Amino acid sequence: xxxxxxxxxxxxxPTFRRLWWTNIVTVIGAQLTVVAVPxxxxxxxxxxxxxxxxxxxxxxxxxxxxxxxxxLADAMxxxxxxxxxxxxxxxxxxxxxxxxxxxxxxxxxLLVLFAVQQAFFAVNQPTRSAIYPxxxxxxxxxxxxxxxxxxxxxxAIAGPLVGGLLIPVLGFSWLYxxxxxxxxxxxxxxxxxPAMPPIGEVTKAGxxxxxxxxxxxxxxxVLLMSFVVDIIAMVFGxxxxxxxxxxxxxxxGPSEGGLAFALLFAAIPAGAVLGGVLSxxxxxxxxxxxxxxxxxxxxxxxxxxxxxSVAFGRGAAGWPLALAVIALMxxxxxxxxxxxxxxxxxxxxxxxxxxxxxxxxxxxxxxGGPRVADVAHGGVAVTLGTAWTAAGGGLLVVVLVMVAALxxxxxxxxxxxx
Numbered sequence: 264x265x266x267x268x269x270x271x272x273x274x275x276x277p278t279f280r281r282l283w284w285t286n287i288v289t290v291i292g293a294q295l296t297v298v299a300v301p302x303x304x305x306x307x308x309x310x311x312x313x314x315x316x317x318x319x320x321x322x323x324x325x326x327x328x329x330x331x332x333x334x335l336a337d338a339m340x341x342x343x344x345x346x347x348x349x350x351x352x353x354x355x356x357x358x359x360x361x362x363x364x365x366x367x368x369x370x371x372x373l374l375v376l377f378a379v380q381q382a383f384f385a386v387n388q389p390t391r392s393a394i395y396p397x398x399x400x401x402x403x404x405x406x407x408x409x410x411x412x413x414x415x416x417x418x419a420i421a422g423p424l425v426g427g428l429l430i431p432v433l434g435f436s437w438l439y440x441x442x443x444x445x446x447x448x449x450x451x452x453x454x455x456x457p458a459m460p461p462i463g464e465v466t467k468a469g470x471x472x473x474x475x476x477x478x479x480x481x482x483x484x485v486l487l488m489s490f491v492v493d494i495i496a497m498v499f500g501x502x503x504x505x506x507x508x509x510x511x512x513x514x515x516g517p518s519e520g521g522l523a524f525a526l527l528f529a530a531i532p533a534g535a536v537l538g539g540v541l542s543x544x545x546x547x548x549x550x551x552x553x554x555x556x557x558x559x560x561x562x563x564x565x566x567x568x569x570x571x572s573v574a575f576g577r578g579a580a581g582w583p584l585a586l587a588v589i590a591l592m593x594x595x596x597x598x599x600x601x602x603x604x605x606x607x608x609x610x611x612x613x614x615x616x617x618x619x620x621x622x623x624x625x626x627x628x629x630x631g632g633p634r635v636a637d638v639a640h641g642g643v644a645v646t647l648g649t650a651w652t653a654a655g656g657g658l659l660v661v662v663l664v665m666v667a668a669l670x671x672x673x674x675x676x677x678x679x680x681x
Contacts, residue, residue: 290418292445332386333623413539497632534595570654
């Protein structure tokens with residue numbers, strides 16, 4: 264059992280331990296805002312079209328500042344940059360609180376605040392990921408990444424559940440206040456980090472340095488393939504845009520949500536949390552490239568099983584819904600393993616002077632892939648239906664990942680010594 268459960272050795276490093284424990288609180292607080300912003304917009308406008316604008320207002324700064332933030336992380340002290348961006352997140356959360364407490368009903372103000380918050384997050388996230396190789400031994404990076412991702416997925420379950428229950432009781436303002444308050448825990452942990460000035464050749468942050476990061480990525484096929492296979496998995500195999508329709512029409516839930524709706528949305532992060540708890544094996548894997556390919560194939564097969572279960576739904580819950588949830592949970596566990604290995608490869612293979620920029624690209628890919636999948640799955644389902652779209656997407660994942668692996672055998676052969 265000790266070898267099966269999560270490897271907690273990284274928690275013996277005091278700086279990592281402080282970041283990890285405070286992140287548990289902060290992630291839940293952040294998810295409160297994730298729930299509150301679209302709910303408040305819908306309350307203001309009664310329009311799903313306005314709610315959909317959060318995708319645009321969130322994605323654009325995430326892409327722009329994700330790439331530029333990675334360049335900043337390679338050009339300045341990372342502790343200082345984390346301190347600045349964490350402070351910016353606190354300020355934006357406080358402004359969310361103020362506008363809600365004052366009863367403002369300006370949807371554009373809310374969207375702009377959301378965009379600013381996402382810009383700070385886009386700089387903060389690659390910087391945070393880039394510091395871990397300087398905090399824990401390289402041999403413990405898979406375990407450290409698994410621990411971090413387990414916390415993130417736990418927040419993805421607990422935050423929306425808590426937020427959904429508390430909005431009718433406390434209102435939006437106190438959820439924003441809780442988010443701002445929890446961020447002070449992260450600020451305390453960040454201030455306690457050692458100074459982390461750039462190592463090696465220092466490039467001035469800007470468009471040129473971003474291009475240099477892409478050039479570095481293109482010349483390192485192992486790293487490039489880690490992005491390619493993730494794009495394949497997310498774009499073709501993420502059916503979350505279909506969940507509302509599947510819950511209502513295929514599993515007989517009410518149009519406004521219900522149990523089937525909640526179970527479908529919670530299943531993938533729940534599987535990821537379970538995978539994180541049972542992630543003790545990831546630190547012992549040497550052939551990480553092969554492990555990524557196998558994990559993504561399992562993800563694809565799980566989405567095929569999900570599509571098949573939807574086909575048997577026929578407007579009622581029961582064993583098809585149970586099979587669907589189990590399939591999504593298996594997919595979530597596989598995705599957690601894939602993400603842990605890919606993040607570790609990025610941190611180990613890349614030199615420190617480009618690590619921030621590559622983490623910026625990673626942030627853009629991870630955030631952008633599912634949004635592209637939402638558009639693709641939603642459009643295809645109009646013609647093929649939800650079951651064929653989900654199952655077909657899973658089949659494409661399996662086929663395309665195997666083709667990509669055969670075209671780049673260096674990725675399959677990549678290994679580290681443990």
